[in-house]
Amino acid sequence: MGDSKGFQLGTIGALTLSVVSSVSIVICNKALMSSLHFIFATTLTSWHLLVTFCSLHVALWMKFFEHKPIDSQTVIGFGILNGISIGLLNLSLGFNSVGFYQMTKLAIIPCTVLLETLFLSKTFSKSIKLSLGILLLGVGIATITDLQLNFLGSFLSFLAVVTTCVAQIMTNTIQKKYKISSTQLLYQSCLYQSATLLISGPFLDKLLTGLNVFSFEYNPRVLVFIVLSCLIAISVNFSTFLVIGKTSPVTYQVLGHLKTCLVLAFGYVLVGDPFSWRNIFGILVAMVGMVLYSYYCTVESQKRTEEAPALNQLKESESDPLLLVEIGAGKFNDVSVPKDAVWESDKDLRA
Template structure:
């Protein structure tokens, strides 16, 4: 698939803005007394599915009427559990360990794309990705407080997150599913898996007790769900139309830009190494994007050249056949 600036740039900007929105809204939700992050994910998935149902009724896409095969079940499980396990990882791990686990997703995704889709990342892009990870690590906290529960979360989250991202790209690009239709199909199953985790891992008595239940909190939950619809839609489009690695790199860009915005707009006073790391991270992201675009353009050119050569070969064969008939 070629580079489409009119589509890709607005899509990446939309995902970036949606991420900032949902981070801000979720912070307000938790400050309101609703301290159930996995249940919040369930609510967000259900509201996302409801919005997709509205779009389906409006004729924006056709519903998938197919039985769920093992690949779709695995994808639904990954989507339903990845966010929940990530939240648990943040709960049980220090910020430093959590940051490193997020960085490990980059090489894990490279391996996942090779194993699941046969895609190879060039040495130049791998070097830039490695440099990006080092920059983010350099700019973050390094309190490496390792414990058993946190380690289990990291070990469990990495393969699930890779299947989530690479599996989605495979379903859209390799199997030809429409992004909206696949989201609509997967979300109910993902919600079931996520609800199961919430039931076993969160305080159900506190949920039922309802001390958090106010009109203000319900309004915030609806806003959070609508924000999740935007981030889910744009995120799945990025993974399907572009690549899982692009989505991961965009996530690193969000972290760096959020730090720079805090410095410029809100008077945040970080260490010098954090600022330097964020600036270098943005520079490496810019270089990665440039190299990625060039590689796609070269790949498309080779494909077009091969097609032209194939067409010429066919024409030559046809001419020979016609000349033999005349003789």
Template sequence: MESKDEETALDSALYEDRLPRWRTSSQQRSRFIDALWVGLNASATIAIVFMNKFVFADPQLRKAQIMISMWHFAATFIVLCAASRGSRRLFTPIRLPTLQVLPLSAFFAGFLLLNNLSLATNPVGVYQLAKILTAPAVVWINFILFRKTIERNKILAVLITCTGVGIVSVDALRTNVIGTAIAGAAVTITACYQIWIGKKIVDLGVEAPQLLLNQSATAVCLLIPISLCIDTFPDFSIIPANTLRFLFAGGIVASFINLSQFMIIGRTSALTFNIVSNIKMLSILSLGWYSEGKIFTLVDVVGILLAFSGAWWYTKS
């Protein structure tokens, strides 16, 4: 009886030895996790663009954009609080000194305000160009402030990606002195905000969700006086229920965007996040054009190929 059991065990061991085995290095696992966060950020961003388009179709909510941004960060705070509770919590919450988080929240408030002003004072083409220039601005500010450099291959990849997105998205470049100044300030403050996310994660020795939990609460407090000065408070009782449902869902989706942004920057860099952002913008434009029945020109196709080629080269550099 024992010999039969031993023979069965031996056959089982031999069978297991013949099975294919996949071994993954820690670097491969890390890249897979990075790809998941990038995928979440991209899909959530595309979703919220079309959700916001529906929400801002309401004339009242269109005049309360800062208030809606406050709701997005309040929703982020609520989602992270829920994720940090219970025995199966995703991370351990910690309370950071307000003065340590305040600069990051101030950068966010400036980023939000200046980008809205840039869109209001410039044509859409100039606004899109400013967003594209954020990636080179990140490289420049990192070098000026921290003497950080990147490989030549990555610089070329960034330039190719930005050129491709610019070819597709930028048209009718007409602007003015005030609009140009605001657009330049918006580019600078956006780059600083993204750089400071990565800097604070390292300086404070915290995880991305821990930093975002603290920053989201501080950002809401900073935006309250701005909202009181700029927004017109809507009468929610006359807003259609379907619009309110999209507004509520937009807050949840925004929490995924905010968390994935912090995770991507914390795990990689602000520059990598900008490459992802440029590809997202191109995808959103392409989907919008497709839904509108626009015919892609040769210039559009060349721009798309350049952008995706640059992004692919960046990941391989």
């Protein structure tokens, strides 16, 4: 019972940290990108990951956690796919309308459910599926505006969804398979993620914005916000691994949509972004879905806990589920890439 309460408190703490840090970084990046016109999102993400690695290296040196080696091929593949996933999500926004990009993000949950069902033999009850449907409907109402389709944008979105889903599934399964903490996994993988984006970032940003990150005028105010964004990103990256490790990739995506609604609300209250009754209705519907999802997850978790003693003997004879699709991790922050050099005032909040 004590372990169960400790796990629940740890999970609540991880969820809270994820929400607070993600909303904070979006607000910080809105100021950085919309007000100060630093619109190089992929390069900024690579700096986030590099700072995260450095901070974790210091934490390791101070013995805040122990280094637990993992198979190098797994870690390298994991890190590189993370970087590819982030780059594809940014390209998806760059080559699509904001509305279609939001559809891409909504597609991640059903895609994750499908992949876990097919390859990890995981089952989702009708109640869970219903609550997810209500949540996605609400987020769609609140965030989706125009739906302009093009072949290249659609293809990039498809790749972004698949790589992100596989990445987040691997974040969960690799922690369980190798019995390592989120901190240990993040420390070993984020350098490869950062290297992937450090190499590709300037080219992607040039392609999407038409501007060169190296020729940007870095005045003191811009530097302060970049440093602040990188510091907040440490918490974002850590909480992402923590949430997926303690819960599931689907729960992390549900939390992501909750953060989208919170960002919309904060944008209206703090920044004065335009807000309509459709936004309000969509957020309320999404919150209903979120509450139902949380309730059904709690009920089913309690049932599994009660049934666990009876299943212990059966588990001894069962083999591990297929883990051959493990290649990557998820998107680590809510930075948005513009289609053009000129940003819409609320584009990075909605995306």
